[in-house]
Amino acid sequence: MALATKLEMRQGQQLVMTPQLQQAIRLLQFSNIELAQFLETELERNPLLEADDNTDAPVRAERDSESDDHIPERAAAESAADNTSDASASDTSGDDDSDWVDLERPAADPEGTFDTEYENLYPDSTRTEQMQDATTTDSGWASLRQRGAGSGEDVNIEAYLQSETSLRDHLSEQLPLALSEPVDRLIGQYLIDMVDEAGYLPADFDRIVESLGAPHAKVEQVLSRLQTFDPPGVFARSLAECLALQLKDQNRYDPIVARFLENLDLLAGHNLPALRRAVDIEMDELLEIIAEIKRLNPKPGLKFGSEYLQPVVPDVLVRAAQDGSWIVELNSETLPRVLVNRTYLTTVTKATGSAADRNYLLECLQTANWLVKSLDQRARTILRVAEEIVRQQDAFFTHGVQFLRPLNLRTVADAISMHESTVSRVTSNKYMATPRGIFEMKYFFTSAIASAEDGAESHSSEAVRHRIKQMIDGESSASVLSDDKIVELLKTDGIDIARRTVAKYREAMRIPSSVQRRRDKRLVVRVSQSEEAL
Structure with missing residues (x-):
């Protein structure tokens, strides 16, 4: 069999994942916190970008609750500001105009997948005036004024004057009053740092002693002093020890209670006959001890301030309209606004002489236009998915969780002509505020x-x-x-x-x-x- 070489031409389609397209997919899946961090980085890196902190009416849509076949109509936002229009509508020759929102369903006209152009996402707004610098000799007050100006909000003096005391701070304040020796204070501070939010020390106390490099008896001595701190029950290594410390503080600890705490596992298993025999008391007296134990606090440290937990900020707001329909809108607090500063671009371009500088500015301009367009499509895609979820789960919003319908990603994706992987990315780390509470968007898929x-x-x-x-x-x-x-x-x-x-x-x-x-x-x-x- 003879081998021969020949040339062939074949035509085919292949999806090319450009770096911008990959970043756009990540942008779609970002939560509002991750998106804010990403934009902050882009604002620092790109001199042509600036943030628009104005809060205007969010993009919204209304859904008729009486008809499941009714397709929600999106209300177009007001005309965008001149800077926003220029940023979105011009100089897009370097942008990738592929429909990044739905890779599996490429469209001939990517902008045709939405009801309005890119420029109509954000309402017309003017830049708010920044707070004037404080003309005061008090540097602290000037710093507060400067912080307030940067955030676009009035200064909240109470936020700086009032702060919730943490458990660590509360225990550290008592340390110099209880211990006078420097070595004891050093050990005590180390143990304070090891206490968790509930007020407990790690169960492996020997490892703590080994880390300190101090005699075991010395650490135990310091620990016994620390266990007298307020609140009663802190520095315990087990639940039984925590309850014992509180009973000692109330002068209610005796041998009977000690035997009771040694057999807490029987109480957890509700084996009262075995517990009564182990403690060797009558059932009535046993029930009295149980009632007294129930009044104690098993986690005494939780009444103090703990780590700051980021509150959930919904991406979509759902509220009832007067005609019985549902109004679906994007939360303006999580709707980012970035503008292209064309005035600065014109000024810098006139002063730029080298080709390298002009190429750099062109690259920054293309990146800025891409980001504005990507944020536009991200917001509209989230809105479209949220509208369809509200349409599918209308009975839930009207009557409650017992009327929640079975729903999967494919059903929503087919209804809005997208791929289910796109719907999955949209609903990841996104929350919806409804009259029945705040729910993760994936909650509605059951x-x-x-x-x-x-x-x-x-x-x-x-x-x-x-x-x-x-x-x-x-x-x-x-x-x-x-x-x-x-x-x-x-x-x-x-x-x-x-x-x-x-x-x-x-x-x-x-x-x-x-x-x-x-x-x-x-x-x-x-x-x-x-x-x-x-």
């Missing part, structure tokens, strides 16, 4: 559970979990529902579900078994009766 009736609509797994929780919450000590009984009740409501599925949902909600719940309810009744007798 699996389906078949109906017990032929031809009936399936049920959402989240709605079934909610119904199971309602049944268990309504139990009494005399009628605790088993998993089999819950299955029977759900089938009478038209929900076909297996017993193991009920058990899985119950365990996911951290609800104990029917045997454990029956013990808990009986214990609560007996403890309540004991407290009333006291």
